[in-house]
Amino acid sequence: MSNPSLLILAGDGIGPEVMDEVKRIINWFGDKRDLTFDVSEDLVGGAAYDAHGVPLHDDTMAKAQEVDAVLLGAVGGPKYDDLDFSVKPERGLLRLRKEMDLFANLRPAQCFDALADFSSLKRDIVAGLDIMIVRELTSGVYFGEPRGIHMEDNMRVGVNTQRYTEAEIERAARAAFELARKRSNKLCSMEKANVMESGILWRDVVNEVHQADYADVELSHMYADNGAMQLVRAPKQFDVILTDNLFGDILSDCAAMLTGSLGMLPSASLGLPMANGRPKAMYEPVHGSAPDIAGQGKANPIACILSFAMALRYSFDEGAEADRLEAAIEKVLADGARTGDLMGPEGGTPLSTTQMGDVIIEAL
Amino acid sequence: MSNPSLLILAGDGIGPEVMDEVKRIINWFGDKRDLTFDVSEDLVGGAAYDAHGVPLHDDTMAKAQEVDAVLLGAVGGPKYDDLDFSVKPERGLLRLRKEMDLFANLRPAQCFDALADFSSLKRDIVAGLDIMIVRELTSGVYFGEPRGIHMEDNMRVGVNTQRYTEAEIERAARAAFELARKRSNKLCSMEKANVMESGILWRDVVNEVHQADYADVELSHMYADNGAMQLVRAPKQFDVILTDNLFGDILSDCAAMLTGSLGMLPSASLGLPMANGRPKAMYEPVHGSAPDIAGQGKANPIACILSFAMALRYSFDEGAEADRLEAAIEKVLADGARTGDLMGPEGGTPLSTTQMGDVIIEAL
Numbered sequence: 001m002s003n004p005s006l007l008i009l010a011g012d013g014i015g016p017e018v019m020d021e022v023k024r025i026i027n028w029f030g031d032k033r034d035l036t037f038d039v040s041e042d043l044v045g046g047a048a049y050d051a052h053g054v055p056l057h058d059d060t061m062a063k064a065q066e067v068d069a070v071l072l073g074a075v076g077g078p079k080y081d082d083l084d085f086s087v088k089p090e091r092g093l094l095r096l097r098k099e100m101d102l103f104a105n106l107r108p109a110q111c112f113d114a115l116a117d118f119s120s121l122k123r124d125i126v127a128g129l130d131i132m133i134v135r136e137l138t139s140g141v142y143f144g145e146p147r148g149i150h151m152e153d154n155m156r157v158g159v160n161t162q163r164y165t166e167a168e169i170e171r172a173a174r175a176a177f178e179l180a181r182k183r184s185n186k187l188c189s190m191e192k193a194n195v196m197e198s199g200i201l202w203r204d205v206v207n208e209v210h211q212a213d214y215a216d217v218e219l220s221h222m223y224a225d226n227g228a229m230q231l232v233r234a235p236k237q238f239d240v241i242l243t244d245n246l247f248g249d250i251l252s253d254c255a256a257m258l259t260g261s262l263g264m265l266p267s268a269s270l271g272l273p274m275a276n277g278r279p280k281a282m283y284e285p286v287h288g289s290a291p292d293i294a295g296q297g298k299a300n301p302i303a304c305i306l307s308f309a310m311a312l313r314y315s316f317d318e319g320a321e322a323d324r325l326e327a328a329i330e331k332v333l334a335d336g337a338r339t340g341d342l343m344g345p346e347g348g349t350p351l352s353t354t355q356m357g358d359v360i361i362e363a364l
Numbered sequence: 365m366s367n368p369s370l371l372i373l374a375g376d377g378i379g380p381e382v383m384d385e386v387k388r389i390i391n392w393f394g395d396k397r398d399l400t401f402d403v404s405e406d407l408v409g410g411a412a413y414d415a416h417g418v419p420l421h422d423d424t425m426a427k428a429q430e431v432d433a434v435l436l437g438a439v440g441g442p443k444y445d446d447l448d449f450s451v452k453p454e455r456g457l458l459r460l461r462k463e464m465d466l467f468a469n470l471r472p473a474q475c476f477d478a479l480a481d482f483s484s485l486k487r488d489i490v491a492g493l494d495i496m497i498v499r500e501l502t503s504g505v506y507f508g509e510p511r512g513i514h515m516e517d518n519m520r521v522g523v524n525t526q527r528y529t530e531a532e533i534e535r536a537a538r539a540a541f542e543l544a545r546k547r548s549n550k551l552c553s554m555e556k557a558n559v560m561e562s563g564i565l566w567r568d569v570v571n572e573v574h575q576a577d578y579a580d581v582e583l584s585h586m587y588a589d590n591g592a593m594q595l596v597r598a599p600k601q602f603d604v605i606l607t608d609n610l611f612g613d614i615l616s617d618c619a620a621m622l623t624g625s626l627g628m629l630p631s632a633s634l635g636l637p638m639a640n641g642r643p644k645a646m647y648e649p650v651h652g653s654a655p656d657i658a659g660q661g662k663a664n665p666i667a668c669i670l671s672f673a674m675a676l677r678y679s680f681d682e683g684a685e686a687d688r689l690e691a692a693i694e695k696v697l698a699d700g701a702r703t704g705d706l707m708g709p710e711g712g713t714p715l716s717t718t719q720m721g722d723v724i725i726e727a728l
């Protein structure tokens with residue numbers, strides 16, 4: 001059997017730096033654990049625009065469709081702010097999500113014990129926090145038609161369409177229920193069914209899937225505005241949260257920030273199974289391209305490395321190896337290893353991106 | 365000249381209880397400050413549905429259009445959860461907003477010094493917090509057409525439309541710039557212009573209004589997901605925030621919860637000037653109908669009383685009287701007056717709704 005394949009799209013800003021550390025980790029697994037990947041690399045976002053005039057080349061798209069998993073760094077930067085909407089770095093990312101049909105975006109918001117004091121929230125509110133947000137990623141207002149800016153009575157009008165079919169809601173819901181079963185068996189679904197009919201359909205379909213196949217999972221519903229409140233007030237009341245593309249964008253960022261260490265948070269975007277049984281998949285850190293510190297060796301590579309751990313778990317069924325990698329990271333943090341973003345007011349000398357990679361590989 | 369007129373719509377749950385205290389405050393201003401209002405009362409939400417089968421009777425709507433200001437308590441409750449979308453309590457509230465054309469929803473998120481410890485955030489992150497969120501309230505995905513649930517290829521599809529005209533964005537932006545000028549002269553506008561064309565138009569129009577008439581105000585833009593993060597991370601970086609109806613719903617609730625005392629937060633919804641120069645206006649607390657404690661005399665009336673203070677300021681040009689009322693509330697809090705929602709872990713006996721009204725009137 002041939003090696004599993006990975007396509008690395010490091011992207012913009014700190015993407016390439018943090019991905020360099022992931023590559024070292026991948027090599028370590030090849031050398032030491034006999035887990036060898038066929039790795040290829042390509043461009044996405046601003047980097048692709050600079051080379052090809054588009055934020056994702058068709059050839060790259062085709063490669064992404066063929067590999068077992070894509071690892072993405074980050075896209076965007078001020079250099080590209082004035083580009084036309086259709087070629088902005090983000091469009092490359094959105095095209096990958098859409099064409100690979102990665103409907104289930106898994107965003108853990110986990111508070112590492114060693115880092116609980118970095119949160120703007122009180123320690124007891126966030127210590128031990130471990131939420132999984134499942135965000136629908138291929139539909140809703142991100143992709144709905146009609147969309148655009150047009151003239152009406154001599155005035156510009158901006159339109160986007162929130163649109164969900166029951167099939168789209170159902171498959172996202174199933175992904176969330178499955179995850180809930182592997183965790184605390186508790187799912188909270190969030191929408192605005194009090195204001196939006198698409199939210200009513202969302203709630204109805206989630207209830208139907210629940211009754212049909214997941215009655216053992218404890219299901220609740222919450223309006224998304226209340227969800228934002230409750231995340232801030234008492235986030236530990238949640239285990240798995242299911243929500244749509246736009247609410248998921250905002251709520252998962254809110255949840256991520258509760259942990260106080262954005263540089264630590266990975267994500268997985270999963271689609272349908274391929275012929276080999278593995279799901280279509282892309283893994284990326286939750287943080288952005290951080291142009292302000294790009295190229296300085298200051299970035300925290302952990303979120304990107306943990307994204308590779310998610311790949312081990314969800315794409316390659318190597319849960320034990322993912323555990324090993326996560327344990328190494330917890331160990332170095334407990335031992336006091338810190339990049340600049342994790343420095344407390346007491347100061348000290350932060351590790352560089354590469355040094356953080358070094359200590360993680362050592363711990364492995 | 366006749367007295368200014370108020371329509372009180374106490375609504376559901378704790379609405380009537382907290383509104384009773386507001387009525388006593390209104391009477392106090394009549395007795396002691398020669399500020400007499402013509403007060404009428406009517407039904408909204410579930411209460412209106414129970415009486416008339418609709419969450420807002422046409423006669424009530426007509427009255428609301430005629431008075432100088434509406435004071436609203438809260439709508440909704442589990443009793444009405446299974447009602448058809450078109451007659452849910454919320455529809456009464458949304459009809460008032462839409463038909464009165466209350467496009468500028470002002471939601472202060474203020475952290476009272478005496479209460480800073482109630483926040484789930486660390487004291488130094490929130491103490492002294494004073495943000496004003498201006499939420500567009502009459503357009504966007506709340507009201508855009510087409511909307512609804514229809515069948516397509518034997519499958520249900522839920523649709524809502526996010527739609528903004530440049531005139532709608534412009535008037536909300538002007539309201540926000542005007543407010544910014546009266547505060548720290550700083551405005552941050554939030555949308556998802558990286559994903560939604562309606563967000564691009566939003567950003568463009570805000571920039572145009574800025575350049576044309578408010579170049580003295582410091583303007584910044586932020587994606588709404590980052591906005592949610594920044595609110596959690598370092599809320600004091602903001603002064604006035606401008607955003608659309610749906611983002612405003614979520615971000616203002618998130619901001620409100622930062623303060624830790626939802627029972628304290630008022631809101632104003634303002635429209636165009638009427639013939640007498642006063643804006644169309646409705647004032648309501650940010651909290652909901654809290655069915656779990658309704659009818660028990662436990663509710664905190666302060667948010668509703670502060671909403672009346674906003675009415676004094678924005679509808680009746682009685683800023684000094686609004687200051688007086690707000691100062692009385694700060695005083696009783698500093699003196700230790702607490703309703704149940706404001707009790708710390710150390711316990712003690714909370715004041716009832718009426719007792720809180722008593723001490724505020726005494727302080728006045």
Ligand SMILES: CC(C)[C@H](C(=O)O)[C@@H](O)C(=O)O
Pocket residue numbers: 090093094249558559589
């Ligand atoms: C970069 C942007 C298009 C993207 C989104 O809005 O989905 C990002 O915020 C995210 O959450 O992955």
Ligand SMILES: CC(C)[C@H](C(=O)O)[C@@H](O)C(=O)O
Pocket residue numbers: 194195225454457458613
């Ligand atoms: C009750 C509901 C319709 C309303 C909204 O979504 O606007 C509420 O959440 C609010 O923020 O005033």
